[in-house]
Amino acid sequence: MVLAELGGSISRALQKMSNATIIDEKVLGECLNEITRALMQSDVKFEMIRDMMANIKRIVNLEDLAAGHNKRRIIQQFGLFIASPCSTALHLKSLILINLAIEHKANERVTNRIRASTTSTSSSNDLLPQLPSIPYTNPVEPVTAHVIDLDLVGAHRIVHDDLVAYLVATAPLLRYGSVIASSSRSSGRIFEVAVFNELCKMMDPGKPSFSPKKGKSCVVMFVGLQGSGKTTTCTKYAYYHQKKGFKPALVCADTFRAGAFDQLKQNATKAKIPFYGSYMESDPVKIAAEGVERFKKENNDLIIVDTSGRHMQEAALFEEMRQVSEATKPDLVIFVMDGSIGQMAFAQSQAFKQSVPVGAVIVTKMDGHAKGGGALSAVAATKSPVIFIGTGEHMDEFEVFDVKPFVSRLLGMGDWSGFMDK
Amino acid sequence: MFQSISGNSVLEKSDLQPALKALKDRLMTKNVAEEIAEKLCESVAASLEGKKLGSFTRISSTVQAAMEEALLRILTPKRSIDILRDVHAAKEQGKPYVIVFVGVNGVGKSTNLAKVAYWLLQHEISVMLAACDTFRSGAVEQLRTHARRLQIPIFEKGYEKDPAIVAKEAIQEASRNKSDVVLVDTAGRMQDNEPLMRALSKLINLNNPDLVLFVGEALVGNDAVDQLSKFNQKLADLSAVPTARLIDGILLTKFDTIDDKVGAALSMVYISGAPVMFVGCGQSYTDLKKLNVKSIVKTLLK
Ligand SMILES: Nc1nc2c(ncn2[C@@H]2O[C@H](COP(=O)(O)OP(=O)(O)OP(=O)(O)O)[C@@H](O)[C@H]2O)c(=O)[nH]1
Ligand SMILES: Nc1nc2c(ncn2[C@@H]2O[C@H](COP(=O)(O)OP(=O)(O)OP(=O)(O)O)[C@@H](O)[C@H]2O)c(=O)[nH]1
Ligand SMILES: [Mg+2]
Ligand SMILES: [Mg+2]
Numbered sequence: 001m002v003l004a005e006l007g008g009s010i011s012r013a014l015q016k017m018s019n020a021t022i023i024d025e026k027v028l029g030e031c032l033n034e035i036t037r038a039l040m041q042s043d044v045k046f047e048m049i050r051d052m053m054a055n056i057k058r059i060v061n062l063e064d065l066a067a068g069h070n071k072r073r074i075i076q077q078f079g080l081f082i083a084s085p086c087s088t089a090l091h092l093k094s095l096i097l098i099n100l101a102i103e104h105k106a107n108e109r110v111t112n113r114i115r116a117s118t119t120s121t122s123s124s125n126d127l128l129p130q131l132p133s134i135p136y137t138n139p140v141e142p143v144t145a146h147v148i149d150l151d152l153v154g155a156h157r158i159v160h161d162d163l164v165a166y167l168v169a170t171a172p173l174l175r176y177g178s179v180i181a182s183s184s185r186s187s188g189r190i191f192e193v194a195v196f197n198e199l200c201k202m203m204d205p206g207k208p209s210f211s212p213k214k215g216k217s218c219v220v221m222f223v224g225l226q227g228s229g230k231t232t233t234c235t236k237y238a239y240y241h242q243k244k245g246f247k248p249a250l251v252c253a254d255t256f257r258a259g260a261f262d263q264l265k266q267n268a269t270k271a272k273i274p275f276y277g278s279y280m281e282s283d284p285v286k287i288a289a290e291g292v293e294r295f296k297k298e299n300n301d302l303i304i305v306d307t308s309g310r311h312m313q314e315a316a317l318f319e320e321m322r323q324v325s326e327a328t329k330p331d332l333v334i335f336v337m338d339g340s341i342g343q344m345a346f347a348q349s350q351a352f353k354q355s356v357p358v359g360a361v362i363v364t365k366m367d368g369h370a371k372g373g374g375a376l377s378a379v380a381a382t383k384s385p386v387i388f389i390g391t392g393e394h395m396d397e398f399e400v401f402d403v404k405p406f407v408s409r410l411l412g413m414g415d416w417s418g419f420m421d422k
Numbered sequence: 423m424f425q426s427i428s429g430n431s432v433l434e435k436s437d438l439q440p441a442l443k444a445l446k447d448r449l450m451t452k453n454v455a456e457e458i459a460e461k462l463c464e465s466v467a468a469s470l471e472g473k474k475l476g477s478f479t480r481i482s483s484t485v486q487a488a489m490e491e492a493l494l495r496i497l498t499p500k501r502s503i504d505i506l507r508d509v510h511a512a513k514e515q516g517k518p519y520v521i522v523f524v525g526v527n528g529v530g531k532s533t534n535l536a537k538v539a540y541w542l543l544q545h546e547i548s549v550m551l552a553a554c555d556t557f558r559s560g561a562v563e564q565l566r567t568h569a570r571r572l573q574i575p576i577f578e579k580g581y582e583k584d585p586a587i588v589a590k591e592a593i594q595e596a597s598r599n600k601s602d603v604v605l606v607d608t609a610g611r612m613q614d615n616e617p618l619m620r621a622l623s624k625l626i627n628l629n630n631p632d633l634v635l636f637v638g639e640a641l642v643g644n645d646a647v648d649q650l651s652k653f654n655q656k657l658a659d660l661s662a663v664p665t666a667r668l669i670d671g672i673l674l675t676k677f678d679t680i681d682d683k684v685g686a687a688l689s690m691v692y693i694s695g696a697p698v699m700f701v702g703c704g705q706s707y708t709d710l711k712k713l714n715v716k717s718i719v720k721t722l723l724k
Contacts, residue, residue, distance in 0.1 A: 037456065040450055040456040040644075041455075041456045041457070041644050042644070043643035043644050043645075046447065046450055046451040047451075225641065225676075225679065226528075226530070226676065226679070226705070227527075227528030227529060227530060227639070227676075228528065229527075229528060256705075257564075258532075258533075258536075258563075258564045258565075258567035258568055258571075259560040259561070259562075259563040259564025259565075259566075259567055260560065260564075261560075262559070262560040262563035262564070263558070263559045263560025263561075263563075263564070264559075264560070265560075266559035266560055267559045270559075311676075311678070311679040312679075313678055313679060313681070314678075338528065338641070340526070340642050340643060340645035340649075341641050341642065341643060342453040342455075342641060342642055342643020342644065342645075342646075342683070342685070342686065343450075343451060343452070343453040343643060343683045343685070344453065344641050344679065344680050344681070344683050345643075347681070348679070365526070365527060365528075365612070367612055367615075368526065368612040368613065368614065368645065369612070369613060369614055369645060369648045369649075369652070370643075370644075370645040370648075371644070371645075373643075374643065393527065393557075393558070
């Protein structure tokens with residue numbers, strides 16, 4: 001599995017931390033070191049790891065925050081709430097109220113009042129007129145993660161980010177009826193969620209990529225470093241869509257690499273996909289334009305343009321790529337990246353993004369041993385999501401990639417894709 | 423950056439830690455694999471612990487000097503292989519000198535094989551290519567194109583043939599037509615793909631080449647360690663003969679794409695003990711160089 005080893009190391013580190021009887025600076029520090037090491041071994045860019053660690057520390061180290069004192073107390077109160085014997089739904093409401101209070105910079109007096117009324121077992125519904133009611137059948141039955149459904153977060157935007165993290169973290173505890181006994185415990189959970197969020201942030205650029213529509217002509221251009229797997233992946237991408245009912249076509253705009261046209265031709269023939277290219281013409285811009293025009297006429301709805309490998313140190317090669325892009329006006333530019341790439345991943349992918357409008361990333365050769373952390377750099381540098389991964393040399397060794405369920409699985413947190421949607 | 427300790431204090435591990443941590447981080451930003459950076463720092467620590475620090479010497483510069491020494495030692499080849507000399511020796515025995523290019527997918531085996539052919543031609547050595555990547559689409563045509571451009575013979579049997587047999591026939595053909603060198607192209611393969619590694623082991627066992635050249639790209643990160651150790655390990659484990667042939671040398675490609683992140687060179691040499699025999703630094707025939715150890719060390723520590 002992609003990045004699975006990284007996931008394993010991170011969740012082991014987190015597990016070790018949460019098993020500790022007292023979670024103090026030292027325990028958190030050790031955990032961070034282990035996570036840093038796991039990320040380093042997966043080829044995540046050094047500077048990104050450093051920033052990620054700083055962010056996590058910032059979130060966990062409550063005292064450093066401007067609203068520090070208040071928040072710290074509130075977090076401790078959370079502990080109290082959860083431990084107190086009232087219904088789970090009530091906890092939630094009170095949590096949300098406290099968040100409201102924070103949002104509105106309510107003073108401590110208000111927060112205390114809210115606390116006073118919500119901790120009592122009497123109904124506090126009058127305090128919650130503006131909140132949607134939380135569906136629960138039996139007030140003492142633990143609220144499941146799905147009931148919390150961050151609806152409240154997404155739709156009403158009333159919960160402070162860090163506290164959303166806290167809510168999500170405590171959801172499984174609520175579900176299993178556990179309690180949080182001390183504020184030290186909760187800082188452990190916050191920490192865990194901070195890690196989760198930082199990973200999501202790294203992997204998820206926050207916007208989906210263009211996806212082709214059947215029957216509506218579109219052009220997809222593949223770019224990337226030499227030997228990253230563009231030509232192979234072009235065919236895989238075409239074949240994948242062909243099986244879904246698209247009418248793909250392949251254009252070979254690589255006039256440089258020896259045997260490039262033969263490679264594409266043989267792949268396309270195997271997959272029974274029409275192709276265009278030339279042994280004589282040496283101008284990739286011309287071929288690309290001709291190919292696209294031809295397949296538009298033939299009503300192919302997915303026209304895929306393969307280009308030569310290139311790298312940022314050769315300005316002329318980037319200029320050529322820019323021209324191919326200009327001539328073909330692609331709806332989507334896909335950056336293809338080798339999963340074993342190291343610390344150059346960020347600079348190279350950023351350079352591609354600066355020349356052509358990269359909109360998606362495909363990571364190849366994930367059938368090997370590489371942990372694929374370079375993908376994180378590519379996502380950050382291109383602000384584009386990973387949409388597929390290549391898992392072998394054969395046409396069908398190709399998997400759709402979706403980041404959020406992936407990151408949560410990675411951390412052994414179950415599939416929480418619904419929750420993390422903003 | 424770090425506090426200087428004056429006087430003749432004895433270095434303890436804890437004194438060294440901050441400087442070593444900074445050095446490890448620097449190596450990793452230069453794309454040295456984490457495991458290798460860690461090991462290097464440990465050995466530098468071991469070499470310095472208990473030593474006396476000269477007056478007014480900074481710990482950081484002491485650590486840096488020890489690291490520089492270690493890097494030079496690691497990167498300077500222990501066994502020297504002189505291909506040109508060995509080619510002439512083989513020629514005198516009436517045998518072609520055989521080089522097999524191996525490595526994972528897309529690193530530049532075929533392209534750099536063609537560059538080595540060009541380099542040999544410059545030294546008035548006759549070369550024949552053997553198209554033993556019988557798997558990847560276009561691989562045979564790719565090699566044919568190079569053979570045509572370089573005007574040298576190529577031995578090919580199309581696709582889906584057993585590459586070990588194609589290589590054997592190619593070498594026989596080279597003996598007949600008196601080629602000095604046979605350059606054997608092989609398909610890219612992932613280091614833990616057992617069937618493909620077995621096929622490679624068969625090719626090497628059957629043909630006992632003069633040189634097994636591992637082609638690795640300078641872009642690779644932590645996987646460099648795994649690639650080299652597994653290629654060696656599989657070649658040893660899967661060999662049918664008692665004395666298995668392992669990697670003799672390294673051809674480091676795409677050196678033009680990495681700026682100052684030269685760490686893969688160190689990871690590869692450290693883990694395999696094999697020397698970097700060539701460095702590929704571009705896509706044309708003349709883009710083949712020798713490794714400059716001093717400049718690598720300097721870049722790594724900068
Ligand atoms: N194992 C494995 N090999 C792959 C994968 N994707 C591509 N490859 C192999 O990687 C090598 C390079 O792939 P190409 O498609 O030729 O790469 P490219 O980016 O088009 O190369 P240039 O056009 O020369 O820049 C070939 O041997 C492919 O078979 C993958 O997901 N897994
Ligand atoms: N920039 C740069 N590109 C290189 C270098 N060496 C090879 N390439 C490019 O890398 C790509 C892959 O090269 P190939 O020689 O086909 O790689 P391979 O290892 O034979 O690939 P497979 O046989 O598919 O595993 C091509 O586009 C080459 O032009 C180099 O030193 N620098
Ligand atoms: Mg290609
Ligand atoms: Mg090849």
